[in-house]
Amino acid sequence: MALQKQPKTVLVADDSSVIRTLMQHLLKKLGYRAITAENGTSCIRTLEEEPVDVLLLDLNMPEKDGMEVLSWVREQGMTLPVIIITALEDVSQAVQCMKMGAYEYLTKPVENERLEIILRNALSESCLKEKVAVLEKELIAKDLFREIRGNSPALRRSIDQAMQVMETDMNVLLNGESGTGKELFAKAIHHGSRRKGGPFVTINCAAISSELAESLLFGHTKGAFTGATADHAGYFEQADGGTIFLDEIGDMSLDIQAKVLRALQEKKIRRVGEKKERAVDFRLVSATHRDFSQSITDKSFRADLYYRLEEYPLYIPPLRERQEDIIPLAEHFLQEFCKANGLDTPVIAPEALLSLQSHPWPGNVRELQNIIRRAVLTAGEGRIASFMPQGSQQKSxxxxxxxxxxxxxxxxxxxxxxxxxxxxxxxxxxxxxxxxxxxxxxxxxxxxxxxxxxxxxxxxxxxxxxxxxxxxxxxxxxxxxxxxxx
Ligand SMILES: Nc1ncnc2c1ncn2[C@@H]1O[C@H](COP(=O)(O)OP(=O)(O)OP(=O)(O)O)[C@@H](O)[C@H]1O
Missing domain, CATH: 1.10.10 (Arc Repressor Mutant, subunit A)
Structure with a gap:
C-alpha cells in the first residue's frame, strides 16, 4: 500500500478571528493543514511545540508583534519560510522584514491565487534548502571519515553514531579491540566538533607510569620535585579549547582516576606543586579494549568515573565482525603502501585473498595492514601468492x-x-x-x-x-x- 503524503503545516498568526477563519478555509482547500495563533506569544508557543512548514505572520498583534516573532524565529535558527501579511503597506518596514529573513511581504487583502503560488514556491525552496543541507552534511562527514575505510553495516553504524555525537560536547567512550581504529574515530570526532580549531592531544595511559602520570596529565611547577627544572603545562592544559584523547584508559591507576574525575567535574586542574587551580576547557574522548563491568566489580576502576566517561558509548566492531571490509581494506593498504614507497603494485592471488577472509584477525585492521606491507616486500614476480602470518597470529x-x-x-x-x-x-x-x-x-x-x-x-x-x-x-x-x- 502506497504511503500517503502528509500535508504541509501552515501556521496563521493573526489577531483577527475573521482572517484566521478565512485563511484556514482557503489553506484547507489548497491541501494544507492549517493551524492558528491569535497573538505573538501563542505563535511562538506553537512553533516551539510542533513542526511548522510555513508561517503566515501578521505584523500588528497584541503581546508580541510580528517583528518580535520574526526575530525570535531567526534567533532560534529556524529555517521555515515566514510570509508577512499586513494591513498597511510600509516600504521601510517591508525592507526591514526582508532584511530579517522574511520570505515575502504582502499587504491585505491578498489574492488567493497569489498566495497559492507564493506558498508553493516557498515550500519548494525550503525543501531544496533542506536537501542541500543534508548533502552538505554528508559531504563533510565523508571527508571527516575518509581515513576510516570500509562500508560494512557494522562499521557504518559506528560512523553514524560518531556523526551524531561529534558536534556535541559529550564525553565519548570508544570501546573496541586493539587495532580496530579507535584513534581514527577519536580524531574524526574532534575534527567534526566545534573544537576542530583547537588542539587534539593524545595520551596512551598504558604507556605512562603512575608516578609520572599526575605531572604529565596536569603539569608541574618548577622545583615541584627533583628534576622539575621548569614550569610545565600538562596534557589537560595543552588540550585547552580542544579535545583530549585518553587511550587505554582502563590502565589508569586509581589515584589518577580520582584526579581525572575531578578535572571532568570541575573543568579545573591543579599543577603538581601549585596551590591555585586553572580552568581548562576540554572535551574528553577515551578508549578501551576492556570490559569495564569486570574492572568495576573488582574495584580496579571507579564506577563514578566510568559513568562520566561513557556519556556516549561508541562500539567499534572487530574486523572479524565486518568480513565485507577485509578485501577493500587489503586493497587500500596495498595501494597506499606501494604508492608511499614508490613500488609497483603486485597482484594478489585469489587463494591468498581467500585466506585473508578466513583469518580471525585478533590484531584487527593493524594486523591486516602489517600483513599486507610484509607481503608486498616478499612478493615475487609482482604477485602475492600468500600472506605471512604475523607474530600476533600465533595466539590465534x-x-x-x-x-x-x-x-x-x-x-x-x-x-x-x-x-x-x-x-x-x-x-x-x-x-x-x-x-x-x-x-x-x-x-x-x-x-x-x-x-x-x-x-x-x-x-x-x-x-x-x-x-x-x-x-x-x-x-x-x-x-x-x-x-x-x-
Ligand atoms: N577502517 C580503517 N581504515 C583504514 N585504516 C584503518 C582503519 N581502522 C584502523 N586503521 C589503521 O589501523 C591502525 C590501527 O588503528 P588505531 O590506532 O586507530 O586503532 P586502535 O583501536 O586505536 O588501536 P589500539 O587500541 O591498539 O590503540 C592504524 O594504522 C590505522 O590507520
Missing part, C-alpha cells in the same frame, strides 16, 4: 586440541621461523598458510570435503592429497569433547 593459530580435524603436532601451523634462508622461509610460510586455510575451511564446512574443496577453489582429489601431505587425517571431530579422541 589453532592448536591440535582446538582443531576440528586431527593435526599431528609437528604439522601444526606456526608463525614464520626466526631467521631462515629466504627460500626456506617462504616455503614454510606457504605451507603454514595452506594448512591454516584447509583447517579453517574444513571446520567451516563441518568436515565436508567436497564443500571444502569447492570453497578453496581446488578439486576434491587435490584437497585429499594436500590433507595427506599435511598429515591431516579424515577423522573429523567437531565437538570439543571429541577432539582429543582423534
Amino acid at each position: 593459530t589453532p592448536q591440535p586440541s582446538s582443531l576440528p580435524i586431527s593435526v599431528p603436532a609437528e604439522t601444526t601451523p606456526t608463525s614464520a621461523p626466526v631467521k631462515p634462508e629466504r627460500g626456506t622461509e617462504n616455503q614454510a610460510i606457504l605451507k603454514d598458510i595452506e594448512l591454516q586455510a584447509i583447517v579453517d575451511t574444513y571446520r567451516e564446512c563441518g568436515g565436508n570435503q567436497s564443500r571444502t574443496a569447492e570453497l578453496l577453489g581446488i578439486s576434491r582429489s587435490t584437497l585429499i592429497r594436500k590433507m595427506k601431505r599435511h598429515g591431516l587425517t579424515r577423522s573429523v571431530s567437531i565437538a570439543p569433547a571429541d577432539r582429543k579422541s582423534d
Whole structure:
C-alpha cells in the first residue's frame, strides 16, 4: 500500500478571528493543514511545540508583534519560510522584514491565487534548502571519515553514531579491540566538533607510569620535585579549547582516576606543586579494549568515573565482525603502501585473498595492514601468492586440541621461523598458510570435503592429497569433547 503524503503545516498568526477563519478555509482547500495563533506569544508557543512548514505572520498583534516573532524565529535558527501579511503597506518596514529573513511581504487583502503560488514556491525552496543541507552534511562527514575505510553495516553504524555525537560536547567512550581504529574515530570526532580549531592531544595511559602520570596529565611547577627544572603545562592544559584523547584508559591507576574525575567535574586542574587551580576547557574522548563491568566489580576502576566517561558509548566492531571490509581494506593498504614507497603494485592471488577472509584477525585492521606491507616486500614476480602470518597470529593459530580435524603436532601451523634462508622461509610460510586455510575451511564446512574443496577453489582429489601431505587425517571431530579422541 502506497504511503500517503502528509500535508504541509501552515501556521496563521493573526489577531483577527475573521482572517484566521478565512485563511484556514482557503489553506484547507489548497491541501494544507492549517493551524492558528491569535497573538505573538501563542505563535511562538506553537512553533516551539510542533513542526511548522510555513508561517503566515501578521505584523500588528497584541503581546508580541510580528517583528518580535520574526526575530525570535531567526534567533532560534529556524529555517521555515515566514510570509508577512499586513494591513498597511510600509516600504521601510517591508525592507526591514526582508532584511530579517522574511520570505515575502504582502499587504491585505491578498489574492488567493497569489498566495497559492507564493506558498508553493516557498515550500519548494525550503525543501531544496533542506536537501542541500543534508548533502552538505554528508559531504563533510565523508571527508571527516575518509581515513576510516570500509562500508560494512557494522562499521557504518559506528560512523553514524560518531556523526551524531561529534558536534556535541559529550564525553565519548570508544570501546573496541586493539587495532580496530579507535584513534581514527577519536580524531574524526574532534575534527567534526566545534573544537576542530583547537588542539587534539593524545595520551596512551598504558604507556605512562603512575608516578609520572599526575605531572604529565596536569603539569608541574618548577622545583615541584627533583628534576622539575621548569614550569610545565600538562596534557589537560595543552588540550585547552580542544579535545583530549585518553587511550587505554582502563590502565589508569586509581589515584589518577580520582584526579581525572575531578578535572571532568570541575573543568579545573591543579599543577603538581601549585596551590591555585586553572580552568581548562576540554572535551574528553577515551578508549578501551576492556570490559569495564569486570574492572568495576573488582574495584580496579571507579564506577563514578566510568559513568562520566561513557556519556556516549561508541562500539567499534572487530574486523572479524565486518568480513565485507577485509578485501577493500587489503586493497587500500596495498595501494597506499606501494604508492608511499614508490613500488609497483603486485597482484594478489585469489587463494591468498581467500585466506585473508578466513583469518580471525585478533590484531584487527593493524594486523591486516602489517600483513599486507610484509607481503608486498616478499612478493615475487609482482604477485602475492600468500600472506605471512604475523607474530600476533600465533595466539590465534589453532592448536591440535582446538582443531576440528586431527593435526599431528609437528604439522601444526606456526608463525614464520626466526631467521631462515629466504627460500626456506617462504616455503614454510606457504605451507603454514595452506594448512591454516584447509583447517579453517574444513571446520567451516563441518568436515565436508567436497564443500571444502569447492570453497578453496581446488578439486576434491587435490584437497585429499594436500590433507595427506599435511598429515591431516579424515577423522573429523567437531565437538570439543571429541577432539582429543582423534
Ligand atoms: N577502517 C580503517 N581504515 C583504514 N585504516 C584503518 C582503519 N581502522 C584502523 N586503521 C589503521 O589501523 C591502525 C590501527 O588503528 P588505531 O590506532 O586507530 O586503532 P586502535 O583501536 O586505536 O588501536 P589500539 O587500541 O591498539 O590503540 C592504524 O594504522 C590505522 O590507520
